[in-house]
Amino acid sequence: MNASIGALLLAARKLLTALIQLVVVATLIFSVMYIMPGDPVLLLLGADSNPSPEAIASMRSQLGLDQPVVSQYFIWLWNALHLDFGKSLTNGYPVANYVMQNLPRTLELAFAAIVIAALIGVPLGIAAALKRGSMRDTVLTSIATIGISVPVYIMGTLLVLFFSLKLGWLPASGYTDISRNILEHFRKLALPALALGFGLAASIARMTRSSMLEILGRDFVRALRAKGMSERRIIWQHVLRNAAIPIVTIIGLQLGNLMGGTVLVEAMFNWPGLSTLLVGAVSARNYPLVQGAMLAIAAAFILINLVVELLYSLLDPRIRRKRS
Amino acid sequence: MLEVRNLSIAFKTSAGLKSAVRNIDFTIRPGEILGLVGESGSGKTITSLGVMGLLPPNAVITGGEVLVDGIDILKLPPAELRKLRGGHIAMIFQDPIASLDPIFTCGDQIIEAILLHNPIGRANARRKARDLLEKVLIPDPDRAMRAYPHELSGGQCQRIMIAMAVACRPRVIIADEPTTALDVTVQKQVLDLLRELNDEVGAAILLITHDLGVIYEVADRVVVMYAGNKMEEATTADLFSAPQSDYSRALIDSMPSLGRDAERLPVIERDSSGKVRSVRPEPRPRPASSGPIPAGGDPPLLEIRDLCKSYWVKPSPLAMPVEMRAVDRVSLSIAPRTTLGLVGESGCGKSTLSRAVIRLYKPDSGQIFFKGKDIAGLSDKEMRPFRREIAMVFQNPYGSLNPRQTVAQIVEAPMLIFADGDAAGRQGRVRSLLDAVGMPAAAAQKYPHEFSGGQRQRIAIARALALNPSLVICDEAVSALDVSVQAQVLNLLKDLQAEFDLTYLFISHDLSVVEHVSDTVAVMQKGRIVEYGPAAEIFGNPMEPYTRILLDAVPTVGSLRGGKEGA
Numbered sequence: 001m002n003a004s005i006g007a008l009l010l011a012a013r014k015l016l017t018a019l020i021q022l023v024v025v026a027t028l029i030f031s032v033m034y035i036m037p038g039d040p041v042l043l044l045l046g047a048d049s050n051p052s053p054e055a056i057a058s059m060r061s062q063l064g065l066d067q068p069v070v071s072q073y074f075i076w077l078w079n080a081l082h083l084d085f086g087k088s089l090t091n092g093y094p095v096a097n098y099v100m101q102n103l104p105r106t107l108e109l110a111f112a113a114i115v116i117a118a119l120i121g122v123p124l125g126i127a128a129a130l131k132r133g134s135m136r137d138t139v140l141t142s143i144a145t146i147g148i149s150v151p152v153y154i155m156g157t158l159l160v161l162f163f164s165l166k167l168g169w170l171p172a173s174g175y176t177d178i179s180r181n182i183l184e185h186f187r188k189l190a191l192p193a194l195a196l197g198f199g200l201a202a203s204i205a206r207m208t209r210s211s212m213l214e215i216l217g218r219d220f221v222r223a224l225r226a227k228g229m230s231e232r233r234i235i236w237q238h239v240l241r242n243a244a245i246p247i248v249t250i251i252g253l254q255l256g257n258l259m260g261g262t263v264l265v266e267a268m269f270n271w272p273g274l275s276t277l278l279v280g281a282v283s284a285r286n287y288p289l290v291q292g293a294m295l296a297i298a299a300a301f302i303l304i305n306l307v308v309e310l311l312y313s314l315l316d317p318r319i320r321r322k323r324s
Numbered sequence: 325m326l327e328v329r330n331l332s333i334a335f336k337t338s339a340g341l342k343s344a345v346r347n348i349d350f351t352i353r354p355g356e357i358l359g360l361v362g363e364s365g366s367g368k369t370i371t372s373l374g375v376m377g378l379l380p381p382n383a384v385i386t387g388g389e390v391l392v393d394g395i396d397i398l399k400l401p402p403a404e405l406r407k408l409r410g411g412h413i414a415m416i417f418q419d420p421i422a423s424l425d426p427i428f429t430c431g432d433q434i435i436e437a438i439l440l441h442n443p444i445g446r447a448n449a450r451r452k453a454r455d456l457l458e459k460v461l462i463p464d465p466d467r468a469m470r471a472y473p474h475e476l477s478g479g480q481c482q483r484i485m486i487a488m489a490v491a492c493r494p495r496v497i498i499a500d501e502p503t504t505a506l507d508v509t510v511q512k513q514v515l516d517l518l519r520e521l522n523d524e525v526g527a528a529i530l531l532i533t534h535d536l537g538v539i540y541e542v543a544d545r546v547v548v549m550y551a552g553n554k555m556e557e558a559t560t561a562d563l564f565s566a567p568q569s570d571y572s573r574a575l576i577d578s579m580p581s582l583g584r585d586a587e588r589l590p591v592i593e594r595d596s597s598g599k600v601r602s603v604r605p606e607p608r609p610r611p612a613s614s615g616p617i618p619a620g621g622d623p624p625l626l627e628i629r630d631l632c633k634s635y636w637v638k639p640s641p642l643a644m645p646v647e648m649r650a651v652d653r654v655s656l657s658i659a660p661r662t663t664l665g666l667v668g669e670s671g672c673g674k675s676t677l678s679r680a681v682i683r684l685y686k687p688d689s690g691q692i693f694f695k696g697k698d699i700a701g702l703s704d705k706e707m708r709p710f711r712r713e714i715a716m717v718f719q720n721p722y723g724s725l726n727p728r729q730t731v732a733q734i735v736e737a738p739m740l741i742f743a744d745g746d747a748a749g750r751q752g753r754v755r756s757l758l759d760a761v762g763m764p765a766a767a768a769q770k771y772p773h774e775f776s777g778g779q780r781q782r783i784a785i786a787r788a789l790a791l792n793p794s795l796v797i798c799d800e801a802v803s804a805l806d807v808s809v810q811a812q813v814l815n816l817l818k819d820l821q822a823e824f825d826l827t828y829l830f831i832s833h834d835l836s837v838v839e840h841v842s843d844t845v846a847v848m849q850k851g852r853i854v855e856y857g858p859a860a861e862i863f864g865n866p867m868e869p870y871t872r873i874l875l876d877a878v879p880t881v882g883s884l885r886g887g888k889e890g891a
Contacts, residue, residue, distance in 0.1 A: 219422040225378055226417075227437050227488070228410030238425050317427055317472045 011310055018306045025298040026080060030073055033287050041065065076291075085292030090284055095292035098277055103296050105175070106273035109196070109265070110258035112189055116197030117204050118251055124201070125208025125247075130235070132213060140205065147202025156195035156268050163191060173269040192269040196262065200254050207250045211243040218242075244315050252308030256301040326352045326375070326413075326496045326528045331388035333367070333374050341386065344370050345552045348388070352528035354495070357519065359543030359560070360532045363575075363806040364777075367552040368532050372498045375530070376415055377405045392496060411441035414489035414527075416518075418501040420481035424473040430484045431469030434491060441492045456487040460517060478670075479510035486518060490525050497527045503538060507669040507833065512877040515542050534806060536579055537836075537879030540564060548572045550600070574602035578811040580840040581880060588818075589811035589840065608819045623696065624657035625827045626681065626795055631655070631690035631700070633673075633680050650676040652851035653690070658844070660794070661821065663828040665842030665859065667835055667874070673851040674831050678797050681829065682714050683707050694795070712742055715788035719800035721780035725772040731758070731783050732768035738790040757786040760823065761816060778809035782816065789824065797829045802837060814841060835878050839863050847871045 041059045045051040060066045064075065079086065085095035128140040164172040170191050176184040215221065216239055224234045263275040274293050281289035331348045334341040345367040352358040362368045373379050375390050377397060389396045392412060397405055409415075417423040424433060434453040435446065444452070450469075457465035460483040473481055482502060489497055499518065503511035519542050522529055531543055539546055539560065546563045548555040548571065556569040567573040577590040590604040631654045636645040650673040658664045668674045680687045683699065692700040699710050715738075718724040725734055735754045744750065755765055761782040772780055781801065788796055798817070802810040814837065820826055832838050838845060838859075845862045847855040847870065855868040866872045 219417060219419055220425045222378065223415070223417055223423040223485075224425070226376055226409055226415040228406050228408070228440055229436075230406060238428075241427055242425065315427070317429075318474055 007313060010313060014306060014309050018302050021302050022299060023077075025302070026077060026295055027073070029291055029294045029298070030076055033291055034069060080292075080295060085295065086288035088289050089286045095288050098289060099274070099292050099296045102272060102274045102277045102293075103300070105271065106259065106262055106266070106275065107300065109189065109192055109262055109271060109273060110255055112193035113196035113200060113258060114251060114255045116193055117200035117254070120197070120201035121204030122208050122247065124205040126212060126235070126240070128205065128209045129212035129216065137209075141209070144202040144205045147199055148206075150199065152195055152199060153264050153268060155198050156191070156265060159191050159195050173271075175270065175272050188269075192265045192271050195268075196258065196265050203254070204247065204250060208243070208247050211246045212239060215239045215242045241315070245312060248308060248311055248315065252304055252311075256304045259297045259300045259304075325354055325391075325393060326530065327389075327391040328371075328375065329389045329391065331371065331374060331390060332386045333370055333379065333383055334386045336382050336384060341384070343386070343552060344383065345374070348547075348549070348554050350547050350554075350557060352496070352530060354528050355522060355526045356545070357522065357529040357531055357543050359539035359546040360530060360549065361534065361536060361539050361546060361575075362549035363534060363808060365551070366549040368549050369500055371549070372415075372500050372530060372532055375496075375498060376409060376413060377402075378409075407441075410437060410494075411492045412494055413496040413498065414492070414494040416482070416485050416489050416497065416499040416502045419505050420478055420485050421473050421476075423485060424481060426473055428472075429469065430471055430473060430476065430481075434484065434488050437488045438491050452491070453487070456491055457484070459490075459521070460484075460487045461513075462487075477510075478506050479514060482506060482510075482514050483517065486514070486521065490521055490527075493525055494527050496530070497522070497525075498530045498532070500532045501534070502531070504533070504535070508835070508877040509669065509873060511538070512879070515879075518542070535879065536564075536576060536807070537581075541879040548575070570602075571600045574600055575807065577602045578808045580811070580814070580836040589814055591811045591815065592808040605815060608823065622660045624693075625660045625695060626829070627657040627691075627693040628677075628681070629655050629691045629693070631677070631680060631692065632688045633676055633685060634688055649673075649851045651680060651687070654848075654851075654853050656846055656853065656856065658795075658827055658829060660827050661825050662843040663821070663830050663841050665838035665845045666829065666831045666848060667833065667838050667845065668848035669833060669874075672848045674848050675799055677848070678716075678799050678829060678831055682716055682797060683710075712738075712791040713793050714795045714797065715791065715793040716797045716799065717781070717784050717788050717801040719803055721777050721784055721804065722772075724784055725780055727772055730769055730771055731763075731775075734772070734783060735768075735787045735790055738787060742791060744791065753790065754786075757789055758783075760789070760820065761786045776809070777805055778812060781805060781813055785813075785816065785820070789820065789826075792824070794825070795827045795829065797831070799831045800833065801830075803832065803834065810837070817841065835863075835874060836880075847874065 041056055041063065042051070045055060045059060057066070064072060067075070076086075083096050085099065087094055088098065124140050124144070128137045128144075131137050160172045163170045171184075171188050172191070174188050176188055178185040221234060221239060224238055225231075260275070262271075262273060263279065265271065266273045266275040267279070274297060278290065278293040278297075280286075281293060328348060328350050331345060332343065333345040334343045336342075348367075348371055350358060350360075360368045360371065370379070370383060373383075374385055375397075377400075379385070385398060388398075390398050392408065397408060397413075400408070424430065428436075431450070431453055434456060435449045438444070438449040438452055439446070442449075454465055454469060457468050462468045462480055462483050468476065468480065468484065473484075476484070485502075502518070503514050506514060515538065518529070531539070533539060543560050545557065545559050547557045548563070548569065550571045555571045556563065556567065558568065563572060564576065567576055571592070574590065574592040578592055580589060588604050588607060590602045592600060593603050631651055632649065633651040635648045635650055637648050652673070654673075654677060656664065666674050666677070676685065679685050681692060683692075683702070687700050690700060691698045694710055694713065699707060702710070729737075732751070732754050735757055736750050739745065739750045739753065745753070754768060758765060758767055763779065763782055763786070767775070767779075767783075772783065775783065781804075784801075801817075802813050805813060817828065818841070821828065828841070830838065830841050842859040844857065845855075845859045846853050847862065847868065849870050855862060855866065855871045862871060863875070866875060
């Protein structure tokens with residue numbers, strides 16, 4: 001009884017920490033925008049057309065830029081809390097609409113990549129660990145090292161060359177909305193997800209291998225063998241569950257990193273995700289859009305980490321229950 | 325019944341097979357406990373793993389038979405052998421907490437062990453597991469069923485392991501150092517339990533240990549191993565009253581034993597022909613350079629008054645932190661050139677006390693007078709001159725020496741920190757220190773991994789002496805060493821005390837060792853000193869019930885205190 005209350009309390013504390021992190025990040029995003037050179041008002045009015053001081057002043061008050069910085073900050077934070085990130089400076093559409101449209105696409109790409117990576121990486125890592133020092137281990141470990149060292153744009157290029165240009169199985173780039181054509185949607189998702197996932201699979205495989213080896217060397221594995229348990233059951237029921245924590249950690253961390261790390265792949269495959277949006281917004285000095293997109297990325301990152309940390313306590317009773 | 329015939333095991337190395345165990349023979353009858361005793365590296369654990377068919381991949385059986393009820397298990401296919409394991413032959417390991425899977429409850433692990441060999445259904449298995457826990461006398465069996473291994477003590481976990489081992493009524497139980505990781509009082513309970521349970525189960529028990537006291541108390545017969553060979557097999561009574569082999573005699577001699585006061589411990593030596601014998605080395609004479617022995621009646625070198633140190637722990641995530649007094653109003657004093665032995669079970673606060681003295685922790689209250697000055701409240705900077713006066717030798721000589729430094733660098737390090745002398749002077753000092761601890765000069769350029777545990781502890785002692793300290797704190801300094809190596813290091817500590825006028829604070833859980841080295845003894849329990857006085861008085865006539873419990877729990881050769889009548 002006490003244990004479940006303890007677990008809830010632990011979850012509540014982690015949630016609070018996540019909220020504080022989010023506020024700190026939001027503050028950073030706001031200040032970076034404020035410090036950055038370039039006046040959005042001039043940009044908006046067109047610096048070449050020599051706008052009148054009155055026009056500048058009226059635009060300033062329209063955007064709320066004439067208010068003191070501190071109140072600007074709190075208004076922005078308050079609005080952001082209500083998912084109101086302001087309007088795009090270029091066309092006046094709400095930033096939230098852009099974010100809501102593009103965030104799911106990036107999330108989908110990231111999740112697809114991580115699922116591919118885990119599906120390749122975890123079994124490879126297990127296979128290598130079970131035959132430590134063998135030919136199989138050496139080959140798998142070398143492939144993993146290559147996988148980590150090949151940059152994602154090289155990998156992407158190779159994939160396009162092979163699967164689109166040579167075999168013609170998959171489209172080289174683009175995006176089709178899932179509501180229009182499901183099959184086409186996933187066909188276009190395949191290559192960018194593979195390009196992203198391959199390198200991640202390599203590091204997941206390495207982490208799985210070393211984590212498995214560490215657990216296999218523990219005393220309790222020998223004790224399980226002495227109990228007469230079959231090797232297969234020892235691996236699947238005991239070793240893998242014990243080895244899961246670092247594996248889950250690295251999967252979660254990488255998923256978080258993908259939130260901001262899909263830039264190259266999105267650009268390469270014309271995938272209209274958050275990164276594409278962010279790159280466009282930065283070059284157009286579309287500040288509200290930049291802030292909104294960055295905040296969305298940060299929030300997704302923090303949320304994913306929160307989920308991973310809560311997963312730990314499901315996996316490991318030592319985290320769930322403190323020793324009394 | 326277990327019968328091992330001519331068993332030989334070798335390790336695969338790059339230079340071919342290296343023999344680890346040669347032609348071992350023994351037989352254990354049902355209900356009998358056979359002790360297998362030997363020092364580390366003698367091949368006793370590898371023998372037991374060979375019997376279980378659990379040898380590491382780099383070890384091979386090069387000959388012999390292991391018969392369990394007449395079946396040679398070495399010839400069985402792996403699947404058949406696996407069925408015997410746990411069901412027919414069970415094993416109990418040294419570190420009980422590490423031998424349980426940390427993420428399953430203890431109950432589930434016992435149920436799993438039962439179901440592996442008896443598919444009687446989960447509900448029945450659960451009932452049986454709970455009965456077993458009652459049988460191994462675990463306090464609150466229902467809680468133990470639900471508990472994860474880290475929520476129980478080492479002794480409780482070993483009871484869980486024993487419950488698991490006897491669950492399928494095995495014919496053979498192999499217990500590999502089952503009590504080495506446990507406190508003496510817990511050790512006694514676990515050994516008693518094992519013996520009583522076996523009267524009921526009737527298994528043949530192979531008890532592997534380095535501790536002759538344990539053998540003396542519970543084993544019916546003993547096999548002594550040395551360097552992969554069987555030296556002797558005898559009934560327990562015969563072995564201790566009339567050991568046949570030189571090695572057995574030397575091993576029994578080198579063990580410090582309660583109530584057998586000897587100024588010097590005999591050590592085991594091998595002469596050029598490879599014969600083993602026991603020699604009692606003479607104390608080294610005090611060198612003339614050390615000057616005359618200072619007159620007695622000095623004020624104490626170290627005096628501790630009402631020292632307190634607490635930790636704040638949360639019993640549960642919800643609760644307010646509560647104070648845990650690790651050191652509770654401790655007062656002690658040590659006269660110069662004497663040894664204070666501090667004994668107590670794990671968690672009693674003895675290490676916290678020693679770390680407070682060396683000011684690794686700041687005490688909450690109380691005073692620590694060192695040479696008459698209170699150092700309890702000094703800042704790190706004010707403490708610095710005192711740091712050269714107090715040195716420490718730690719328990720684990722494998723962990724306390726930097727593996728990337730040569731022995732010369734390790735021993736020189738304290739002198740470098742205090743910028744003592746020039747390079748040539750420091751090198752000379754390193755040489756004389758290594759000589760003082762009995763290490764050859766050639767050792768200076770080698771790395772720690774090239775030395776055995778006993779040699780490493782000598783290096784650690786040389787480092788402790790580098791700055792000419794007056795107080796040396798030995799925190800379980802010989803606990804990780806084999807009996808014969810322990811004897812050498814204890815002799816060395818005594819020699820160095822006379823040579824360098826050292827004062828020791830000697831912390832140990834081993835009462836026999838403490839009795840051997842100490843002038844005064846303090847017994848610590850739950851943060852408090854419960855008894856404190858001259859060693860002879862405390863060991864001869866303990867006043868406190870706790871001291872008596874501790875003394876009674878020590879398995880002792882040559883006494884009937886442990887309760888094994890007529891052995």
